[in-house]
Amino acid sequence: MLLQHILRKATTGAAVEVCDDTETLRLKQETLTLEQKVTRYFEQWRDPVHRYMVAVFGHPAEAEEITQEAFLQLYRSLRAGQQISNARAWVFRAAHNLGVNRIKSQQFVELLDEDSWEELRRSLQDTGPNPEQKLLQQEKFSRLRASIARLTPPERQCLHLRTKGLRYREIAEVLDLSTTAVAETLYRVIDKLTKENNG
Amino acid sequence: MDKLFQNNISEEGEHPPREMLLLCVDGELAPREAAQLQAHLEACWYCRVRTKKIEEAIADIIEFDEQVLKPRFTPPNGWRSFDRQLSLQATESGNRSLLSKVFGPLGRLFSTTRFFSVPRPLFRVVAALLVAVLVGAIAVRLKREPVVSASELLKNATDSQAQQTLATTEPVVYQKLQVRRSIAQASASQHLMSWEIWNDQARARVRQSVTDDGRRRFLRAVAPPENDNMEATAFPEVLIGLGQVLLANHMDPQRPLSPASYQAWRSSLGQKQEEVMKSRLAGGIDAFTLRTVPAGPVEMGRITEAVMVVRARDWHPGELRLRVRAEGGDIEYELTEITFEVVSMSVLSPEIFLEQLEQQVASVPVVTTASPPPAPTLKATRDSLHPSSLIPHPFVAATAELEVEILRLLNQAGADLGEQVSASRTGDGLLRVEGIVETNEREADILRSLEPVINHPAVRVEIKTVAEAVADERRKGNEAPPPAKEQRVEIQSDSMAAESELRSYFKSNDEARQFAARMVSRSQRAMRHLYAMKRLVNQFSAEELHSLGPEARAKWLALIRSHARVYQQEIAELRQELRPVFFPSTSETATPGGPEITNMAGVVSAVERLFELGLANDGVILSAFTTSTGDATITAIKTGAFRQSLLAAEALAARLQSTP
Numbered sequence: 019m020l021l022q023h024i025l026r027k028a029t030t031g032a033a034v035e036v037c038d039d040t041e042t043l044r045l046k047q048e049t050l051t052l053e054q055k056v057t058r059y060f061e062q063w064r065d066p067v068h069r070y071m072v073a074v075f076g077h078p079a080e081a082e083e084i085t086q087e088a089f090l091q092l093y094r095s096l097r098a099g100q101q102i103s104n105a106r107a108w109v110f111r112a113a114h115n116l117g118v119n120r121i122k123s124q125q126f127v128e129l130l131d132e133d134s135w136e137e138l139r140r141s142l143q144d145t146g147p148n149p150e151q152k153l154l155q156q157e158k159f160s161r162l163r164a165s166i167a168r169l170t171p172p173e174r175q176c177l178h179l180r181t182k183g184l185r186y187r188e189i190a191e192v193l194d195l196s197t198t199a200v201a202e203t204l205y206r207v208i209d210k211l212t213k214e215n216n217g
Numbered sequence: 218m219d220k221l222f223q224n225n226i227s228e229e230g231e232h233p234p235r236e237m238l239l240l241c242v243d244g245e246l247a248p249r250e251a252a253q254l255q256a257h258l259e260a261c262w263y264c265r266v267r268t269k270k271i272e273e274a275i276a277d278i279i280e281f282d283e284q285v286l287k288p289r290f291t292p293p294n295g296w297r298s299f300d301r302q303l304s305l306q307a308t309e310s311g312n313r314s315l316l317s318k319v320f321g322p323l324g325r326l327f328s329t330t331r332f333f334s335v336p337r338p339l340f341r342v343v344a345a346l347l348v349a350v351l352v353g354a355i356a357v358r359l360k361r362e363p364v365v366s367a368s369e370l371l372k373n374a375t376d377s378q379a380q381q382t383l384a385t386t387e388p389v390v391y392q393k394l395q396v397r398r399s400i401a402q403a404s405a406s407q408h409l410m411s412w413e414i415w416n417d418q419a420r421a422r423v424r425q426s427v428t429d430d431g432r433r434r435f436l437r438a439v440a441p442p443e444n445d446n447m448e449a450t451a452f453p454e455v456l457i458g459l460g461q462v463l464l465a466n467h468m469d470p471q472r473p474l475s476p477a478s479y480q481a482w483r484s485s486l487g488q489k490q491e492e493v494m495k496s497r498l499a500g501g502i503d504a505f506t507l508r509t510v511p512a513g514p515v516e517m518g519r520i521t522e523a524v525m526v527v528r529a530r531d532w533h534p535g536e537l538r539l540r541v542r543a544e545g546g547d548i549e550y551e552l553t554e555i556t557f558e559v560v561s562m563s564v565l566s567p568e569i570f571l572e573q574l575e576q577q578v579a580s581v582p583v584v585t586t587a588s589p590p591p592a593p594t595l596k597a598t599r600d601s602l603h604p605s606s607l608i609p610h611p612f613v614a615a616t617a618e619l620e621v622e623i624l625r626l627l628n629q630a631g632a633d634l635g636e637q638v639s640a641s642r643t644g645d646g647l648l649r650v651e652g653i654v655e656t657n658e659r660e661a662d663i664l665r666s667l668e669p670v671i672n673h674p675a676v677r678v679e680i681k682t683v684a685e686a687v688a689d690e691r692r693k694g695n696e697a698p699p700p701a702k703e704q705r706v707e708i709q710s711d712s713m714a715a716e717s718e719l720r721s722y723f724k725s726n727d728e729a730r731q732f733a734a735r736m737v738s739r740s741q742r743a744m745r746h747l748y749a750m751k752r753l754v755n756q757f758s759a760e761e762l763h764s765l766g767p768e769a770r771a772k773w774l775a776l777i778r779s780h781a782r783v784y785q786q787e788i789a790e791l792r793q794e795l796r797p798v799f800f801p802s803t804s805e806t807a808t809p810g811g812p813e814i815t816n817m818a819g820v821v822s823a824v825e826r827l828f829e830l831g832l833a834n835d836g837v838i839l840s841a842f843t844t845s846t847g848d849a850t851i852t853a854i855k856t857g858a859f860r861q862s863l864l865a866a867e868a869l870a871a872r873l874q875s876t877p
Contacts, residue, residue: 082292
C-alpha cells in the first residue's frame with residue numbers, strides 16, 4: 019500500500035522521465051526507409067530481446083524465431099500506419115506474448131544447462147584474478163543461478179526486463195501489469211536475492 | 218503522503234522502507250521525494266548501508282548477466298532468416314524502395330553505418346559493394362579454413378565416445394535429444410519434441426521415451442512399423458519418419474547423434490563433397506561443423522545434406538541436421554543434444570529395460586535393430602513399475618502431482634501461510650522444498666509432515682532454523698544481517714487516520730487502539746490465506762493444472778477451498794466488527810459471487826479476482842488504522858463501496874468453496 023502510494027505519486031509526477039527511448043526519436047529524424055529503420059532497430063535490440071526470451075522461456079532456437087517474428091510484427095504494424103511511441107517496449111511485449119502463446123513452459127526454465135555451467139566453471143578457473151577470488155566468484159554465480167531459478171515467472175520476467183534497461187512503466191507495458199505491481203515484484207526480487215546471496 | 222514520508226525518515230530511529238530505497242536507486246521517485254530521501258541518506262549511515270546492499274545486489278545481477286548469460290545466450294541460427302523474411306514482407310507490401318529492391322541485403326548490411334542517409338548514395342553503394350564482396354570472401358575463407366579432415370573428426374569423436382564407455386562398467390549411454398522436423402515447402406509445419414534414449418551397451422538393449430506437449434511417454438521396442446496398424450499410429454509420427462530415414466541411410470536409429478552412425482552413412486556414399494568449419498554451439502562453445510553432401514542425384518528418402526557439429530574440446534557431437542529428399546519438398550530433421558551421460562547399469566533400476574503395460578507407458582513400436590528385450594517378469598507389477606521407480610536418480614523428474622502432494626503436506630503442517638518455506642520444481646527435474654524456520658521444534662514438525670515424500674528420489678528437502686542459516690552464512694563469510702528496524706505497519710494512536718471515528722465510538726484511547734490493532738491483525742490473517750491461494754495458482758501453468766490427474770486435482774482444489782473458507786470467515790467477522798463503528802445504519806444485502814466456477818481456469822480467474830479485491834480491502838484497513846495518509850483513505854473505510862467490496866470478496870470466497 020505504502021509502495022503503491024509512493025509510486026502513484028512518482029509516476030504521475032511530471033518531472034519523472036520513464037520513457038528513455040532515444041533511439042526511436044533518432045530514427046524519426048533520419049530519412050531511412052521503413053525496412054532500414056526496422057533493420058537498424060533489429061540490430062540494436064535483437065540480442066537483448068533474445069536473451070530475455072531464453073532466460074524466461076528457454077528454447078534458444080524458438081526464442082530466436084520469436085524474436086525475429088516480433089520485429090517483423092513491428093514492421094507490419096508500422097507499415098499499416100500504427101503509431102508506436104516506444105518501439106523497444108512494443109517489441110519486448112510482442113515477443114513476450116508470442117512466447118506465452120507458443121512456448122508455454124515458462125514455469126521452470128533452467129538458466130544454463132549443466133554442460134554450459136560446467137564450461138563456465140572451468141572458464142572462471144582459467145581466467146580469474148587469483149584462486150580465492152575465482153572461488154568467490156564461482157560461489158556467487160552458483161548462488162545467483164540457484165536464486166534466480168527459484169523466482170516465480172513474473173519475478174523472473176520483471177528482473178530480466180529490468181536488466182535489459184527497461185523502466186518500470188515499460189516493464190508494466192510489456193507484462194500488462196500495473197507500475198505498482200512491477201515495483202513490488204522488483205522489490206521482492208531484490209529482497210530475495212539480497213537475503214539469499216548476501217545474508 | 219508527505220506526512221508519511223516525513224514520519225518515516227525524519228524522526229529519530231526511524232527509516233524509510235526498503236521499497237523506497239529501491240525506487241530511489243532506480244530513479245523512479247518523484248523529484249521532491251528523491252530529494253528528501255537523499256537528504257536522509259546523507260544523514261543516516263544505516264540507510265546508506267541498506268542502499269549500498271541494494272546496489273550490490275543489482276551489481277551482482279548485472280555481473281551475472283554480463284559474464285554468464287550474455288556470452289551463452291547466443292541465437293543458435295545467427296539470425297539467418299530475418300533479412301529474407303523482411304524482404305519478403307516488403308515485397309509483398311509492394312512498398313520497397315528502388316534502392317532496397319536493387320541492393321536489399323547490402324543496404325541492410327550497411328544500415329548501421331548510416332550509409333543511406335549520406336549524399337551520393339549510388340556511388341557509395343557501388344564502393345560498399347566491392348568492399349563487402351572482398352571482406353565477405355575473406356571472412357568466408359577464414360571461417361571455412363579446414364582445421365581437421367572429415368575422417369579425422371569422425372575418428373576422434375568415435376574414439377572419445379569409446380573411451381567414455383570403456384571407463385564405465387556395464388555402460389548405459391543416456392541421451393536426451395531435442396528433435397525438430399520441418400518441411401521445406403511448408404514453413405509453418407514444424408514439430409518439436411524431446412526424445413530420451415537409454416542404450417545398454419553390454420546387453421544391446423534400448424529404452425526410449427518421448428516428451429511431447431509436456432507429457433512423457435515410454436516407448437516399447439518392437440518390430441519396425443511397416444504396416445499401418447494401431448500401434449504404429451500411437452508412436453510419434455516424427456520418430457517413425459526419422460527412424461525410416463536413418464535405416465534407409467545406413468544410420469543407427471538408436472544412436473542417431475553419434476559419429477559411428479554418421480560414419481556408417483558417409484561410407485555408404487560414392488562421390489561426395491565435404492567440409493569442416495570452425496563454429497560455435499549454443500552457449501558460445503567452440504565447435505567444428507562437418508557438412509557432407511552426396512554428389513549426383515539423390516533418391517527419395519535419401520539424405521541430400523548432413524551436418525554434424527562436435528564440441529572442439531572433447532569431440533563430442535552436439536547437433537545433427539539432416540536434409541532428406543521427399544515428395545512435396547525436402548524434410549529437415551534437427552537433433553540437438555540436451556543431455557548426455559554414460560552411467561553404470563548398477564546405478565539404474567533393472568526395470569528400466571523391462572516393457573510393461575503401465576498406463577503411462579504407451580504401447581508403441583520403434584524402429585530397432587537390437588535383440589528383443591527380456592520378457593516382462595511377474596515382478597514387474599504396476600506398483601514396481603510406477604514411473605517414480607522406473608527411472609531412478611538421476612533421471613527421475615518431479616511431476617506436478619508430486620508438487621501438489623508436497624503443497625498439501627506443507628498445508629497440513631501450517632507451513633503455507635507466510636512462513637519462509639517454499640516448494641518448487643527446478644530445471645533439473647527436482648522438487649526442492651526449502652525453508653528457514655524459527656525453532657528446532659518447528660523444523661522437526663515440517664520434516665515429519667514431509668515424511669511420506671522425503672525419500673522420493675526427485676525430492677530435496679532443506680529446512681534450516683534461523684540459527685543454522687545464520688551459522689551457514691558466517692561459514693561462507695557473510696555477515697549476519699542487522700536486526701530489522703524498518704517501520705512499515707504500526708498502530709500509532711496519535712496519527713491514526715480513522716482516529717476521530719474511533720474516539721467518538723469508544724470510551725477510551727486504549728479501547729480504540731485495541732480495536733485498530735485487532736482489525737489490522739484480522740485483515741492480515743485473512744491476507745495470509747489469500748496469498749496462499751495466489752501461490753497455489755501461480756505455482757502451476759494453465760497446462761499443468763489442466764493435465765493434473767483426478768487425485769492431484771482434487772487435492773489442489775481442496776487446498777484452495779480450505780483457504781477460501783478461512784478467508785471468508787475472517788472477512789465476515791472483520792465486516793461485522795467494523796459495522797457499528799463505520800456503517801451502523803446500513804442493511805446487509807447479498808452480493809453475487811460472479812459466474813459459476815465450472816473448471817480449473819475458472820478457479821484460477823476467481824482467485825485472481827479475489828486477490829485484487831482482497832488486496833484493495835486490506836489497503837483500506839491498513840490506511841485507516843495505521844499512519845495517516847490523507848483524507849481520501851479515511852473516508853474510504855466509511856463508504857458503501859468499501860462495504861460492498863468486503864461483501865463481494867466474501868461472496869467470491871464462498872463461490873470458490875462450492876467449486877465442483
